[in-house]
Amino acid sequence: MKGISRRRFLAASLAGGAATTLTLSKKAFATGTFEGYPEGMGVLVDLTRCVGCRSCEAACNKEQNLPAPAVPFDDKSVFDQTGHGGQKRRPDENAYTVVNRYEPKGAGGPVYRKVQCNHCNEPACLTSCFVSAYSKTKEGAVVYNSKVCVGCRNCMIACPFQVPGYSYSSAFDPVIKKCIFCYDTRLKNGKPPACVESCPQGVMTFGHRKELIKIGHERIKARPDRYIDHVYGETEVGGTGWMYLSSVPFDQVGFDTTMGKEPIISNVKDFLGTVPMVLAIWPALFTGFHLLATGKKEHHDEDQSHAAEEEAEK
Amino acid sequence: MKRYLTKHEARKVDSLYRDDKGKEKWSLVDKLLLGLSPRDYLAQAVRNPFNWILAMIFAVGLPLIAGRFIFGLSFVTHSSNDYPWGLFLAFGLFTMVPLSASGFMLGTTVEIFGRHDFEPIERLALLNGLLGYFFAVVYLLVDLGQPWRLPYPMVVSFGTAAVLFLVAWHVATYLSVQVAEVSVSFFEWMNWPKAKRFIRKMAIGLTVSGIILSTLHQGALGALFTYAPGKVHPLWYSASFQWIHFFCSSIPAGLCMVIAVSTVVKKTMAWRCDRNFLDNLDKLTIGLAKGASLALVTYLAIKVIGIAHDNEWAYLVTGWGLWFMVEIFLGVILPIGLFAYAIRHNKPGLVRFTAFLTIFGIVLNRINTALIAFNWKLYQEIPHWREVIICITLFAVYIVTYRFILYRLPILYSWKAEPALAEELAEEKVHYPGGAPAVEMYRTMDN
Numbered sequence: 001m002k003g004i005s006r007r008r009f010l011a012a013s014l015a016g017g018a019a020t021t022l023t024l025s026k027k028a029f030a031t032g033t034f035e036g037y038p039e040g041m042g043v044l045v046d047l048t049r050c051v052g053c054r055s056c057e058a059a060c061n062k063e064q065n066l067p068a069p070a071v072p073f074d075d076k077s078v079f080d081q082t083g084h085g086g087q088k089r090r091p092d093e094n095a096y097t098v099v100n101r102y103e104p105k106g107a108g109g110p111v112y113r114k115v116q117c118n119h120c121n122e123p124a125c126l127t128s129c130f131v132s133a134y135s136k137t138k139e140g141a142v143v144y145n146s147k148v149c150v151g152c153r154n155c156m157i158a159c160p161f162q163v164p165g166y167s168y169s170s171a172f173d174p175v176i177k178k179c180i181f182c183y184d185t186r187l188k189n190g191k192p193p194a195c196v197e198s199c200p201q202g203v204m205t206f207g208h209r210k211e212l213i214k215i216g217h218e219r220i221k222a223r224p225d226r227y228i229d230h231v232y233g234e235t236e237v238g239g240t241g242w243m244y245l246s247s248v249p250f251d252q253v254g255f256d257t258t259m260g261k262e263p264i265i266s267n268v269k270d271f272l273g274t275v276p277m278v279l280a281i282w283p284a285l286f287t288g289f290h291l292l293a294t295g296k297k298e299h300h301d302e303d304q305s306h307a308a309e310e311e312a313e314k
Numbered sequence: 315m316k317r318y319l320t321k322h323e324a325r326k327v328d329s330l331y332r333d334d335k336g337k338e339k340w341s342l343v344d345k346l347l348l349g350l351s352p353r354d355y356l357a358q359a360v361r362n363p364f365n366w367i368l369a370m371i372f373a374v375g376l377p378l379i380a381g382r383f384i385f386g387l388s389f390v391t392h393s394s395n396d397y398p399w400g401l402f403l404a405f406g407l408f409t410m411v412p413l414s415a416s417g418f419m420l421g422t423t424v425e426i427f428g429r430h431d432f433e434p435i436e437r438l439a440l441l442n443g444l445l446g447y448f449f450a451v452v453y454l455l456v457d458l459g460q461p462w463r464l465p466y467p468m469v470v471s472f473g474t475a476a477v478l479f480l481v482a483w484h485v486a487t488y489l490s491v492q493v494a495e496v497s498v499s500f501f502e503w504m505n506w507p508k509a510k511r512f513i514r515k516m517a518i519g520l521t522v523s524g525i526i527l528s529t530l531h532q533g534a535l536g537a538l539f540t541y542a543p544g545k546v547h548p549l550w551y552s553a554s555f556q557w558i559h560f561f562c563s564s565i566p567a568g569l570c571m572v573i574a575v576s577t578v579v580k581k582t583m584a585w586r587c588d589r590n591f592l593d594n595l596d597k598l599t600i601g602l603a604k605g606a607s608l609a610l611v612t613y614l615a616i617k618v619i620g621i622a623h624d625n626e627w628a629y630l631v632t633g634w635g636l637w638f639m640v641e642i643f644l645g646v647i648l649p650i651g652l653f654a655y656a657i658r659h660n661k662p663g664l665v666r667f668t669a670f671l672t673i674f675g676i677v678l679n680r681i682n683t684a685l686i687a688f689n690w691k692l693y694q695e696i697p698h699w700r701e702v703i704i705c706i707t708l709f710a711v712y713i714v715t716y717r718f719i720l721y722r723l724p725i726l727y728s729w730k731a732e733p734a735l736a737e738e739l740a741e742e743k744v745h746y747p748g749g750a751p752a753v754e755m756y757r758t759m760d761n
Contacts, residue, residue, distance in 0.1 A: 085693035087692060090395060127475055130467045130473040130481075131463075132473035154541070157399060157541055157545070160543075164395075166393075168388040168393035170386055268477060268540045271557040275480065279526060279530075282526045286521075289426055289427065294427075
């Protein structure tokens with residue numbers, strides 16, 4: 001959090017009219033895009049290697065002390081399950097990661113895709129949170145402090161990957177639930193997350209994000225027949241910590257390929273920029289209107305006297 | 315009813331004193347019971363069929379609200395992770411707030427531009443603003459996972475870069491501003507002239523801060539959706555103009571809401587309105603419609619600019635485009651035409667109908683943005699029936715509160731200062747030569 005200067009400038013610009021001019025001048029120097037912490041970690045997920053065994057789901061469940069699933073982790077019938085609105089499974093309060101099966105045309109078999117928080121460089125959840133519950137650690141994890149969560153669920157609206165879930169079933173302590181990159185128990189100590197370690201197929205490669213991008217492109221270069229020429233997450237919404245390689249077009253295996261390179265917060269900047277302007281200009285503008293509209297008349301404290309005056313003028 | 319009306323020699327509570335000579339004051343209980351005895355008050359309440367409808371809504375809805383707080387949100391909603399914001403916010407927050415823009419609109423008209431001819435309706439507009447915001451917060455409290463943490467963004471942890479942070483602060487501040495603005499009526503009613511003078515001195519300051527806060531948070535509600543560029547259908551989304559679309563459309567929303575509420579008031583509680591209100595209402599309704607038309611034309615223009623700016627014309631020929639054009643035609647283009655005709659031919663009745671149509675258009679726009687065109691690539695959420703009933707129940711509470719205040723505080727009538735009292739009494743005898751004013755009053759109240 002400390003290193004993201006632009007966010008802090010935006011923050012300051014909202015803080016009020018008093019500091020308006022000062023913050024504006026600073027903001028002008030800080031319009032670049034934050035590209036992640038240099039030592040930020042990530043994971044490269046190679047969909048071509050995944051066989052849908054769900055070991056990662058089981059490992060996550062154990063590591064994060066989540067409730068036992070309704071269907072055991074070795075039962076593949078979950079791939080036919082559909083959730084609310086006929087959608088494929090998605091992460092929720094009971095599962096921070098899920099694997100879905102897709103059957104794209106011409107792929108010669110099913111393709112499995114693991115879903116979890118992608119740990120964006122410039123996370124939409126973080127920028128949308130009005131109690132600043134989220135933070136991006138220098139190790140690259142997007143974590144959150146559920147002790148301040150009010151439950152507005154704006155982060156769920158903002159997340160372009162539909163990741164955060166909410167513990168709706170809890171009446172007295174509902175909070176946001178999502179993958180935290182095993183930050184507390186593993187990442188902080190330099191260890192890979194539980195799901196990566198549990199994978200028997202070596203689907204996931206844990207490492208520095210910058211290295212992973214190189215590895216991804218090397219794999220594509222070595223086997224151009226096997227891979228689509230794109231590392232998903234390298235540039236999407238400002239770049240993500242978790243990235244994907246695929247043998248089939250990404251939009252056929254549940255990825256949104258229309259979200260562009262700009263982080264979500266870029267869409268909000270137009271409005272955030274107007275805030276200090278309105279705060280600074282409106283008082284003079286409308287007081288001026290008032291003086292222009294009523295300048296020659298006397299001021300009165302009582303409404304009735306105005307009305308009487310109007311009558312008298314007629 | 316007739317029995318106790320003739321027995322009861324009640325006067326309307328519209329001044330400090332209950333007798334003509336200005337000696338005997340109304341007690342607070344008298345004021346609360348509208349000058350009736352507890353028994354008579356209860357009798358008229360039970361006789362009103364609308365109260366029975368309300369009672370039925372509460373009988374179903376209040377237990378559901380209790381259930382929401384005992385069993386959690388999953389008891390009343392679909393607990394959707396794809397649609398984290400359901401009807402509570404789509405209707406309660408995103409719709410109630412623009413419909414409550416009336417306070418700052420009429421405040422600006424009267425206090426800033428000095429159009430004192432709009433004074434008879436100013437207080438109604440201010441109250442409409444206050445109650446709308448207050449109930450938007452009530453809807454929010456029902457929707458928040460941990461409503462008891464609502465003050466957190468103010469005192470515990472500051473997410474200063476978030477649009478919602480701005481909404482929270484501005485709605486909270488603006489609510490206080492509106493309480494101050496409406497308190498003038500309360501101070502008159504309580505006979506606290508010093509407090510009233512104190513607030514009146516701040517009128518300009520309060521009004522200007524009202525404009526600033528309204529501009530920003532009406533816009534901010536729109537800007538909240540700029541966090542979801544891929545989720546809201548492009549026709550309802552504009553990264554550059556979303557906030558100004560929301561702000562601009564709140565202007566006709568607020569003005570039409572005043573027309574709509576004043577229409578209901580005129581039909582259902584004419585006894586409470588004074589001549590100043592009733593005699594000026596048609597003229598003021600036309601005046602408000604002029605303002606609403608200008609704003610609607612502007613809104614239509616910037617909506618088209620929004621489509622042109624992002625080059626979204628192709629979407630217009632899809633099913634979504636058809637639905638978009640239905641919204642724009644019914645809620646914007648048709649009202650512009652009807653308003654123009656009604657203003658030109660001085661038809662307040664048609665203006666009132668058009669005001670309701672405009673409100674429908676705004677409600678549709680907000681629900682489209684927050685719910686129907688949201689997640690347009692996934693699926694359409696149909697709210698849980700309990701969620702719908704709770705929304706209706708909270709709206710009924712809003713109506714009851716609204717009515718309670720209008721019956722009592724000098725919103726629709728002027729609180730009479732002492733010298734004016736005798737004068738008004740003489741005048742009233744002219745208006746009702748046959749009988750006591752009180753009888754007339756309760757006859758109208760019943761109907």
